[in-house]
Amino acid sequence: MSGRYELYSFMLTVLDALPERFLDTPARELHRLLAGPTLIHLPGRRQTPLFISVLLHGNEDSGVVALQSVLRAYGKRLLPRALSILIGNVAAAREGLRRLDHQPDYNRVWPGSDAHTETPEHAAMSEVYCLMQARGVFASIDIHNNTGLNPHYCVISRLDQAALHLSLLFSRTVVWFRGLAGTQTTAFSPLCPSLTVECGKPGNPGNEAHVARFIEACLHLAQFPAHAVHEHDIDLYHTVATVRVPAAASFGFGDALADIDFDPHLDHMNFRPLDPGTVFGRTRLQSPLDVRDESGADVAAEFLDCLDGTISLRRAATPAMLTLDRRVVRQDCLCYLMERLPYARHQRVAPELCESV
Numbered sequence: 001m002s003g004r005y006e007l008y009s010f011m012l013t014v015l016d017a018l019p020e021r022f023l024d025t026p027a028r029e030l031h032r033l034l035a036g037p038t039l040i041h042l043p044g045r046r047q048t049p050l051f052i053s054v055l056l057h058g059n060e061d062s063g064v065v066a067l068q069s070v071l072r073a074y075g076k077r078l079l080p081r082a083l084s085i086l087i088g089n090v091a092a093a094r095e096g097l098r099r100l101d102h103q104p105d106y107n108r109v110w111p112g113s114d115a116h117t118e119t120p121e122h123a124a125m126s127e128v129y130c131l132m133q134a135r136g137v138f139a140s141i142d143i144h145n146n147t148g149l150n151p152h153y154c155v156i157s158r159l160d161q162a163a164l165h166l167s168l169l170f171s172r173t174v175v176w177f178r179g180l181a182g183t184q185t186t187a188f189s190p191l192c193p194s195l196t197v198e199c200g201k202p203g204n205p206g207n208e209a210h211v212a213r214f215i216e217a218c219l220h221l222a223q224f225p226a227h228a229v230h231e232h233d234i235d236l237y238h239t240v241a242t243v244r245v246p247a248a249a250s251f252g253f254g255d256a257l258a259d260i261d262f263d264p265h266l267d268h269m270n271f272r273p274l275d276p277g278t279v280f281g282r283t284r285l286q287s288p289l290d291v292r293d294e295s296g297a298d299v300a301a302e303f304l305d306c307l308d309g310t311i312s313l314r315r316a317a318t319p320a321m322l323t324l325d326r327r328v329v330r331q332d333c334l335c336y337l338m339e340r341l342p343y344a345r346h347q348r349v350a351p352e353l354c355e356s357v
Contacts, residue, residue, distance in 0.1 A: 058092025063143030113182025
């Protein structure tokens with residue numbers, strides 16, 4: 001099935017057919033087939049393509065498994081809609097890592113990023129953006145796993161009805177977040193309905209099957225409904241802060257010798273509404289955590305207390321993506337803090353908010 005290809009931006013390869021053996025090759029072995037980030041265009045009955053990115057983080061492979069399952073089922077039959085697939089960080093996938101130490105995060109280098117703009121990774125993802133813009137992309141889906149205990153949910157950067165309808169094909173839990181410049185979802189959101197799919201931990205066949213059903217539904221979607229999403233069909237959250245561990249601070253989970261000793265069951269708090277006073281852990285530092293809102297402002301004093309060495313919530317919040325994976329905490333963050341956004345309020349504020357993103 002290998003076909004014509006071109007090399008773009010030093011890193012990006014573009015194909016018009018699947019490489020031989022792609023459908024049976026595990027994510028950790030894709031480096032044997034692909035030299036680096038690879039964009040694959042496949043034809044379909046509807047010519048406006050669905051765009052799907054996978055492996056932007058090398059240890060998150062459920063999207064690869066789901067795509068392989070869907071494409072094997074079609075065999076040589078024409079897809080219902082043209083499909084453009086970006087296979088991301090195959091070098092990190094080889095090692096089972098989010099990214100290699102010398103690499104930027106492949107989901108922070110897209111157009112709009114304020115960092116890594118001189119890197120070949122930024123040039124490659126900018127080329128993907130331009131190529132998909134020229135094709136008039138129908139919708140964009142970026143498939144991820146996470147390392148903590150989280151439900152399946154979607155992330156959008158714009159409160160757009162089409163993006164909400166697309167999200168509900170996967171989950172009624174939707175998170176609105178505008179605070180990560182350079183992500184694939186944020187970059188594509190001016191072009192088409194664009195979302196991130198978070199499908200739990202990798203290696204779970206149920207997670208992979210859920211994503212495969214979602215991809216199949218998207219391929220059969222002819223257009224987006226004209227009516228608004230009904231408030232009873234959606235649980236809408238707004239991300240209000242990102243929590244990071246400062247690089248100079250040591251930390252652990254049940255490690256009393258670390259500068260910050262988090263609750264060893266911290267990830268059980270994900271998507272649970274937490275009251276003020278909920279304890280995250282203990283610390284010997286005066287200001288143990290960096291907390292930023294969507295604009296990058298320091299809001300640690302608004303969200304956290306640190307009294308007598310105890311780190312606790314100052315105000316009610318719902319965390320997402322709390323993880324016990326120390327490498328992921330270092331490379332990304334400890335968690336995001338959210339608040340429920342009542343759908344009636346969303347309908348009132350959406351027009352001016354959408355203009356601002």
